[in-house]
Amino acid sequence: xxxxxxxxxxxxxxxxxxxxxxxxxxxxxxxxxxxxxxxxxxxxxxxxxxxxxxxxxxxxxxxxxxxxxxxxxxxxxxxxxxxxxxxxxxxxxxxxxxxxxxxxxxxxxxxxxxxxxxxxxxxxxxxxxxxxxxxxxxxxxxxxxxxxxxxxxxxxxxxxxxxxxxxxxxxxxxxxxxxxxxxxxxxxxxxxxxxxxxxxxxxxxxxxxxxxxxxxxxxxxxxxxxxxxxxxxxxxxxxxxxxxxxxxxxxxxxxxxxxxxxxxxxxxxxxxxxxxxxxxxxxxxxxxxxxxxxxxxxxxxxxxxxxxxxxxxxxxxxxxxxxxxxxxxxxxxxxxxx
Amino acid sequence: xxxxxxxxxxxxxxxxxxxxxxxxxxxxxxxxxxxxxxxxxxxxxxxxxxxxxxxxxxxxxxxxxxxxxxxxxxxxxxxxxxxxxxxxxxxxxxxxxxxxxxxxxxxxxxxxxxxxxxxxxxxxxxxxxxxxxxxxxxxxxxxxxxxxxxxxxxxxxxxxxxxxxxxxxxxxxxxxxxxxxxxxxxxxxxxxxxxxxxxxxxxxxxxxxxxxxxxxxxxx
Numbered sequence: 001x002x003x004x005x006x007x008x009x010x011x012x013x014x015x016x017x018x019x020x021x022x023x024x025x026x027x028x029x030x031x032x033x034x035x036x037x038x039x040x041x042x043x044x045x046x047x048x049x050x051x052x053x054x055x056x057x058x059x060x061x062x063x064x065x066x067x068x069x070x071x072x073x074x075x076x077x078x079x080x081x082x083x084x085x086x087x088x089x090x091x092x093x094x095x096x097x098x099x100x101x102x103x104x105x106x107x108x109x110x111x112x113x114x115x116x117x118x119x120x121x122x123x124x125x126x127x128x129x130x131x132x133x134x135x136x137x138x139x140x141x142x143x144x145x146x147x148x149x150x151x152x153x154x155x156x157x158x159x160x161x162x163x164x165x166x167x168x169x170x171x172x173x174x175x176x177x178x179x180x181x182x183x184x185x186x187x188x189x190x191x192x193x194x195x196x197x198x199x200x201x202x203x204x205x206x207x208x209x210x211x212x213x214x215x216x217x218x219x220x221x222x223x224x225x226x227x228x229x230x231x232x233x234x235x236x237x238x239x240x241x242x243x244x245x246x247x248x249x250x251x252x253x254x255x256x257x258x259x260x261x262x263x264x265x266x267x268x269x270x271x272x273x274x275x276x277x278x279x280x281x282x283x284x285x286x287x288x289x290x291x292x293x294x295x296x297x298x299x300x301x302x303x304x305x306x307x308x309x310x311x312x313x314x315x316x317x318x319x320x321x322x323x324x325x326x327x328x329x330x331x332x333x334x335x336x337x338x
Numbered sequence: 339x340x341x342x343x344x345x346x347x348x349x350x351x352x353x354x355x356x357x358x359x360x361x362x363x364x365x366x367x368x369x370x371x372x373x374x375x376x377x378x379x380x381x382x383x384x385x386x387x388x389x390x391x392x393x394x395x396x397x398x399x400x401x402x403x404x405x406x407x408x409x410x411x412x413x414x415x416x417x418x419x420x421x422x423x424x425x426x427x428x429x430x431x432x433x434x435x436x437x438x439x440x441x442x443x444x445x446x447x448x449x450x451x452x453x454x455x456x457x458x459x460x461x462x463x464x465x466x467x468x469x470x471x472x473x474x475x476x477x478x479x480x481x482x483x484x485x486x487x488x489x490x491x492x493x494x495x496x497x498x499x500x501x502x503x504x505x506x507x508x509x510x511x512x513x514x515x516x517x518x519x520x521x522x523x524x525x526x527x528x529x530x531x532x533x534x535x536x537x538x539x540x541x542x543x544x545x546x547x548x549x550x551x552x553x554x555x556x557x558x
Contacts, residue, residue, distance in 0.1 A: 142425060143425075144424055144425070211535065259534070259538065260384075260534040261534075
């Protein structure tokens with residue numbers, strides 16, 4: 001016996017009627033869904049009727065002749081949605097080489113979609129080469145620079161249940177947006193408790209910083225405050241912050257922009273740094289007085305209290321005074337670190 | 339260590355300055371500064387144009403003032419010099435060619451701009467146009483200054499007088515005239531963006547020449 005086997009796409013909420021191949025309307029048949037028999041209530045003679053289908057009803061449907069149990073018809077039902085208007089974005093992070101466009105659907109369709117992108121520049125249609133990864137992306141090389149004619153990019157998404165499209169029209173200069181600066185490094189400056197030296201590199205995707213120089217925007221703040229401070233730098237890839245609060249940890253970010261056209265990049269990865277601090281000498285002598293065995297590797301580590309006071313309690317009242325001093329010193333330390 | 343070497347060299351160079359034969363040294367120094375000035379002027383003009391173009395396009399009315407307006411280029415519009423250029427060609431331009439292209443373009447753009455409808459819109463608009471033309475004139479003069487300080491001849495046939503477009507009859511069609519105005523402003527805007535890049539390139543190339551010349555003079 002012959003069997004028809006194919007894929008059938010239906011819209012969520014639709015009413016689906018399946019015929020058992022060439023069988024008569026009033027023939028006796030059994031339908032299964034993914035191997036499980038389907039109740040007779042869904043049958044209209046030999047037709048299978050599914051009302052208001054939902055996503056869970058996707059699967060393989062088979063129809064068997066009543067007595068012989070021959071497979072008469074088989075189909076794979078995929079329930080889905082027609083595509084909504086896609087979201088399209090185009091950007092030049094490698095000016096003047098070209099630009100790329102990337103897209104996605106705002107909500108899933110649950111069935112396979114195909115995308116077609118067209119780029120028109122004046123009268124000429126340009127090829128946008130599809131990237132392998134990421135998937136929904138293509139790139140174009142500029143053939144001419146400083147064009148007065150806009151680029152018109154149309155993205156069409158199609159699936160078995162419908163199609164939709166969106167169009168972007170833009171000038172060459174408006175989509176220029178570099179990637180964020182790379183390799184941002186912030187270091188304290190020895191013997192300078194209010195300085196931090198920040199350096200970074202041009203984003204590696206920017207092909208020609210000589211002819212198309214970038215300018216930068218630096219922002220920084222101590223972790224404990226919400227307010228950022230900003231510096232705009234038209235030259236160079238380093239800057240020294242000279243007004244940092246002593247001893248406070250800072251968070252620093254940098255952004256880049258072509259000197260003349262386009263928009264600012266996203267902020268770079270944040271780096272943290274604390275300005276140089278002088279080692280507080282008076283605290284090490286206090287530690288020696290309490291003859292603590294726990295030698296701290298850094299003078300910022302407070303000596304453990306319990307040992308001092310325990311020893312002090314055993315020895316006598318004199319040691320209690322030492323215990324109090326250590327406690328005061330610790331209290332002073334904690335205030336300093338808040 | 340490096341900075342001390344450079345400092346010492348500079349001191350030596352400056353001390354021996356009178357002994358160095360005149361090699362248009364001050365001209366090159368002057369060129370470096372006037373390239374920077376010209377660059378700054380293009381940025382200023384680009385900023386001014388943004389406001390001016392918005393106002394003028396509103397005066398022209400729809401569809402010219404619609405942001406997505408993207409008309410095909412008509413053959414007649416080719417009179418206006420285009421900034422569009424092949425990438426490799428642009429990169430390979432000599433300093434002379436680069437400057438000359440800018441000089442020719444702005445001279446002609448200035449002419450056309452002056453020819454814009456004298457009765458255009460409000461008095462305020464006419465005043466803004468006049469002010470912009472003066473600034474643009476300043477740019478043309480500035481470029482000429484850079485060219486002469488570098489020893490390049492000014493391109494021929496770009497005298498101040500506006501060349502009456504030979505053979506082209508006065509536009510009877512109001513729409514086509516507006517289209518011409520639209521493209522003029524568009525080309526002007528694009529040229530100002532391009533010039534920023536042109537002068538960036540020139541900026542990088544001129545200052546090192548100053549140092550090299552002095553080295554040669556002292557027989558290094």
